[in-house]
Amino acid sequence: MNLALTEEQEMLRKTSRDFLTEKCSKKFLKQMEECETGYSKDLWQEMAELGWMGLAFPGKYGGGDMSFLDLAVLLEEMGRACLPGPFFSSVVLGGLSILDIGNEEQKQEYLPELIRGERILTLALTEPGYHNYDASSVTAEATRDDSNYVISGTKLFVPDAHIADYLLCVARTKPRNGITVFLTDAKSPGTKCTVLKTIAGDKLCEVVFDQVPVPKANILGRLNQGWSAVQKTIQRAAVGKCCEMVGNIQRVLEMTVDYAKERKQFDHPIGSFQVIQHYCADMATDVDGARFSTYKAAWMLSEGLPCTKEVAIAKAWMGGACQRVFALAHQIHGAIGVTIEHDLHYYTRRAKAAELTFGDVDFYREIMAREMGL
Amino acid sequence: MDFSFTEEQGKFRQGVRDFLEEEIKKGYWEPACDAWVQGFNPEFTKRVAQRGWIGLTWPREYGGQGRSHIDRLILTEEMLRYGAPAACHWFGDRQVGGAILSFGSEELKKEFLPRIVKGEAYFGLGMSEPGTGSDLASLQTRAVEDGDYYVINGQKTWTSCASFSEYFDIYARTDPEAPRHRGISEFIVDAKSRGVSRIPMIDITGTEAWNDVFFDNVRVHKRYLVGEKNRGFYQVLHQLDYERSGMERLMGNYPLFEAIIRFAKENGLSRDLVTRNKLAQLQIEFEVGRLLIYRVALVMEEGRAPNWESSMSKVYCTEFEKRLACVAMEILGPYGQLKWGSKFVPLRGMALHSYLGSKGYSLQAGTTEILKNIVALRRLGLSSS
Numbered sequence A: 001m002n003l004a005l006t007e008e009q010e011m012l013r014k015t016s017r018d019f020l021t022e023k024c025s026k027k028f029l030k031q032m033e034e035c036e037t038g039y040s041k042d043l044w045q046e047m048a049e050l051g052w053m054g055l056a057f058p059g060k061y062g063g064g065d066m067s068f069l070d071l072a073v074l075l076e077e078m079g080r081a082c083l084p085g086p087f088f089s090s091v092v093l094g095g096l097s098i099l100d101i102g103n104e105e106q107k108q109e110y111l112p113e114l115i116r117g118e119r120i121l122t123l124a125l126t127e128p129g130y131h132n133y134d135a136s137s138v139t140a141e142a143t144r145d146d147s148n149y150v151i152s153g154t155k156l157f158v159p160d161a162h163i164a165d166y167l168l169c170v171a172r173t174k175p176r177n178g179i180t181v182f183l184t185d186a187k188s189p190g191t192k193c194t195v196l197k198t199i200a201g202d203k204l205c206e207v208v209f210d211q212v213p214v215p216k217a218n219i220l221g222r223l224n225q226g227w228s229a230v231q232k233t234i235q236r237a238a239v240g241k242c243c244e245m246v247g248n249i250q251r252v253l254e255m256t257v258d259y260a261k262e263r264k265q266f267d268h269p270i271g272s273f274q275v276i277q278h279y280c281a282d283m284a285t286d287v288d289g290a291r292f293s294t295y296k297a298a299w300m301l302s303e304g305l306p307c308t309k310e311v312a313i314a315k316a317w318m319g320g321a322c323q324r325v326f327a328l329a330h331q332i333h334g335a336i337g338v339t340i341e342h343d344l345h346y347y348t349r350r351a352k353a354a355e356l357t358f359g360d361v362d363f364y365r366e367i368m369a370r371e372m373g374l
Numbered sequence B: 001m002d003f004s005f006t007e008e009q010g011k012f013r014q015g016v017r018d019f020l021e022e023e024i025k026k027g028y029w030e031p032a033c034d035a036w037v038q039g040f041n042p043e044f045t046k047r048v049a050q051r052g053w054i055g056l057t058w059p060r061e062y063g064g065q066g067r068s069h070i071d072r073l074i075l076t077e078e079m080l081r082y083g084a085p086a087a088c089h090w091f092g093d094r095q096v097g098g099a100i101l102s103f104g105s106e107e108l109k110k111e112f113l114p115r116i117v118k119g120e121a122y123f124g125l126g127m128s129e130p131g132t133g134s135d136l137a138s139l140q141t142r143a144v145e146d147g148d149y150y151v152i153n154g155q156k157t158w159t160s161c162a163s164f165s166e167y168f169d170i171y172a173r174t175d176p177e178a179p180r181h182r183g184i185s186e187f188i189v190d191a192k193s194r195g196v197s198r199i200p201m202i203d204i205t206g207t208e209a210w211n212d213v214f215f216d217n218v219r220v221h222k223r224y225l226v227g228e229k230n231r232g233f234y235q236v237l238h239q240l241d242y243e244r245s246g247m248e249r250l251m252g253n254y255p256l257f258e259a260i261i262r263f264a265k266e267n268g269l270s271r272d273l274v275t276r277n278k279l280a281q282l283q284i285e286f287e288v289g290r291l292l293i294y295r296v297a298l299v300m301e302e303g304r305a306p307n308w309e310s311s312m313s314k315v316y317c318t319e320f321e322k323r324l325a326c327v328a329m330e331i332l333g334p335y336g337q338l339k340w341g342s343k344f345v346p347l348r349g350m351a352l353h354s355y356l357g358s359k360g361y362s363l364q365a366g367t368t369e370i371l372k373n374i375v376a377l378r379r380l381g382l383s384s385s
Ligand SMILES: Cc1cc2nc3c(=O)[nH]c(=O)nc-3n(C[C@H](O)[C@H](O)[C@H](O)COP(=O)(O)OP(=O)(O)OC[C@H]3O[C@@H](n4cnc5c(N)ncnc54)[C@H](O)[C@@H]3O)c2cc1C
Pocket: A274, B124, B125, B126, B127, B128, B129, B132, B133, B134, B135, B157, B158, B159, B160, B161, B209, B360, B361, B363, B364, B365, B366, B367, B368, B369, B370, B373
């Protein structure tokens, strides 16, 4: 057992932190929330040149041959910086799924472009309704039409669909009642995308598929048997989100402790008051618990070990930890923390969005209950 | 990063489990909550010692095995999982031996460490006094030099395991003129010494958990001074870091955890959404606590004394233990109030015992509030003005 990062990972952490600190100012975040695309093409290209998109992909596709655990370190830094844009969608949701279940031809076709920063991918999974991340919630239909399929249905909360080139669309395949993942061209006729207004100012979309034709060759993985691959994607995404959230709340802890040391009332720094000290100690405990449970799940994924339980622990714990951390962070910051003048709100809003996506606390508690045999 | 155990560690864990299961099968003892501190069983301690499982991390020259802190954590984790009666050797193994090893003279090491390792020397901890709880530097017990001896007078309280302790590791004031932190020394006192007397105290569960221990002109030879004279306060801080570090802060009432899960399954209660949710949440919290404690062992493995790390894990984990007891009581409903021996009592009365007993978990070895002070100060650099 060993909880330390390798030298290489420390390097990655440092260089990515330096880079993101420079590029990802709060002014930039504000611009990105307000602008239509939600990302900067220049920054996207720079990230590609740094090898970030390809980090966890094999060299033969132009990737960096590093592991998911290495990617976890990078995701943590991205969460710390509140990096806007389609990195998570393209790499974690799109690229890694293709790597997992795509055939060699598909990998050759999509991965190098993704890695070079030329293509954006995302996952169209969830739908209107309240029981997402469950196979039965998939109602979008792909009907066989000669050698092709035609997809109809509505997907909701699809991240970055408005700028995506390809969508991994999870659909119910008729006539046999299975789940299949299709790679669809986001620009194909019949695909309509509406950006939603969200708490985090990220770009989640409604995507309506109206008789969208998809060639059979664009089936990713197995026909009718796609759900287990989707589950794996959900798992990886949940852990990826946890990594971002670790970075987020670690930064919030630091900001809050710094503030407690600076802000004076009654002639003393508020951080000298025991109640405030204990709040900070509680935050630190939540952050460390979140960090270890997240990295344990990330390590297991990275090693290819079965980790249903560990993912459930990480994401369920994270949700609760975030709620407590932000309640305290705001309390300690006083009124300035609830203004848009201060940076805290970027973290608060993003953490909430991340908490809700790819399974919330209740979702993973139920998985845990099943794992316990309850 | 690597969250796995080595094959050797896995085998070691299995070996401990096999041993404990065999013990239970033979009917030597029954798994119980709090058995690490209340299970007085000299034969069990002997059998553990025969396997070399006391003083596991200590150097071989003193009878130890020179093994890692992760190994010791694996060992204690399994002891706690099975609710094994390890109280005779727990304090000597966990902290007094370590204190002697860190601060004691060669003579003291030779006298005590091999005996602790053989399961032949049981210790009690004499820190608290009637007027001295969290503010340990305020202690009043006096030790006055008299030739080759110190003469000790005073009273210790809340001394766990005192009724079967053969030695007390105590702290007494040796320089009343010095600033309070700089006038305290640590001694090993033979419980059979003339002038030592004990009065048992019963805890809220009805168990004899502690004694008041009185020292009336007790003469202790100078060679039983541990470390430097007047450095006792700094030594006890070090010792407390170890006292707080272990799995007993998470798994003190583990037998109840297993029992209530089984009970909920067998009685169909776990189909109820609220109950499922509560138990799943406990399991999640448990796993997080376990990681916080393994982190502490890794700090020790690096050769550092754990400090805020063990404060953090102890605060978190004892709160978990208390919640576990509350959830168990909620699940049992009115049956939870039945005592061991009563008609209809479920789970041998463990939930009731644990509900009451766990109230002390967040007090002993440093209260939650004191430990949060430590985390705030040492981890976060927040100081009181
Ligand atoms: C089960 C059990 C076993 C024990 N075994 C031993 C033993 O073997 N040997 C031994 O020496 N002692 C033992 N103790 C005693 C234990 O160390 C003390 O209970 C502990 O140090 C607290 O002291 P106190 O009980 O006097 O409470 P106090 O120190 O009087 O504290 C009362 C309350 O005030 C709070 N408080 C005190 N100071 C501060 C502060 N600065 N900031 C914020 N809050 C504060 C505390 O957190 C607590 O909530 C044991 C106690 C228990 C419950």
